[in-house]
Amino acid sequence: MDPKSPSSPDRPDRAGRTDWYQPPGASVPDWPSEAWVDPVEERNLFRSRLRRYRLGFSVLGLALVVASLSTIGFLLLFLSGQRARLGVQLGIPHWELIEESLVVWGSLLGVCLLWGRWPDENWLRRSGLLLMMCLADAALWSLDHATTLGLVDGEIGHEWFRRSLGTAIGWSEFALIASLAGDMAAHLGEPQALDFAKAARSLATTGAMVWFMYFYFRTSWVPPFWPLRERPFNHGTFMLLLGWLVLLALNLVQVTGLCLLAGRCCGRVLREMAAEDRKNNTIPSRSEAGWEEFNRPGQGSGSGPKGGA
Numbered sequence: 368m369d370p371k372s373p374s375s376p377d378r379p380d381r382a383g384r385t386d387w388y389q390p391p392g393a394s395v396p397d398w399p400s401e402a403w404v405d406p407v408e409e410r411n412l413f414r415s416r417l418r419r420y421r422l423g424f425s426v427l428g429l430a431l432v433v434a435s436l437s438t439i440g441f442l443l444l445f446l447s448g449q450r451a452r453l454g455v456q457l458g459i460p461h462w463e464l465i466e467e468s469l470v471v472w473g474s475l476l477g478v479c480l481l482w483g484r485w486p487d488e489n490w491l492r493r494s495g496l497l498l499m500m501c502l503a504d505a506a507l508w509s510l511d512h513a514t515t516l517g518l519v520d521g522e523i524g525h526e527w528f529r530r531s532l533g534t535a536i537g538w539s540e541f542a543l544i545a546s547l548a549g550d551m552a553a554h555l556g557e558p559q560a561l562d563f564a565k566a567a568r569s570l571a572t573t574g575a576m577v578w579f580m581y582f583y584f585r586t587s588w589v590p591p592f593w594p595l596r597e598r599p600f601n602h603g604t605f606m607l608l609l610g611w612l613v614l615l616a617l618n619l620v621q622v623t624g625l626c627l628l629a630g631r632c633c634g635r636v637l638r639e640m641a642a643e644d645r646k647n648n649t650i651p652s653r654s655e656a657g658w659e660e661f662n663r664p665g666q667g668s669g670s671g672p673k674g675g676a
Contacts, residue, residue: 567622
């Protein structure tokens, strides 16, 4: 039966919306136009978006895995009283450069894959804001390692300000990533992800407050105020440092888990769509239709066209 015919059960009930396939707990988003949309092409577009989301959340999750392991390792060294850097303990030269590069550029790549892929204004605003923050991280990374990379000869300065700005942006990024990943996982059939995302955002807010207290008491406010300078540790700032490091490690684990969950949900829905295509013998896309026509019995490479008169 022709899916475009009025009597076909596969005909879209409205522009941009189909009844013949909806993933569990998910729905194909509305198109901004009221024009009729080919359900097969719409399904293929939905599939391509899910593939990009799966790749985006997977890349972002892997970058956060590196950040989580690095933070937990540093925290363990800090609690054990060892002042040696993690790279020295691991025996990896330039570990900080390698670790920060993987986290910063991996996060930027993952967010670029997520940005602008869903026709929803709220998603576009959040993903766009997250992309701007990742670009700011990349700029700060370039300034931090400008001497190592040979971009400048001397020190750039403002190290305390740059480190503090990067940490402040990081807490905001955690809240945005948790929000996007939780919404996507819940949209694709994992409603408990909304509660996980809410808990991650709450912990990010708490961690940001503790870090701000640390920043305030650790910064020297004796004139001249600029450039910002850090003061020596005391008992209070030491406890605040320990507190926000613990909250940072916990929040990283939460956000990493949400990203990996969202990527797994995208992969599961893609597998369900492929299985349903095989089961229902769904009409192929235009490119697939040409291949099916070529391999139809009596045509294609297996047997030539029937002779004429």
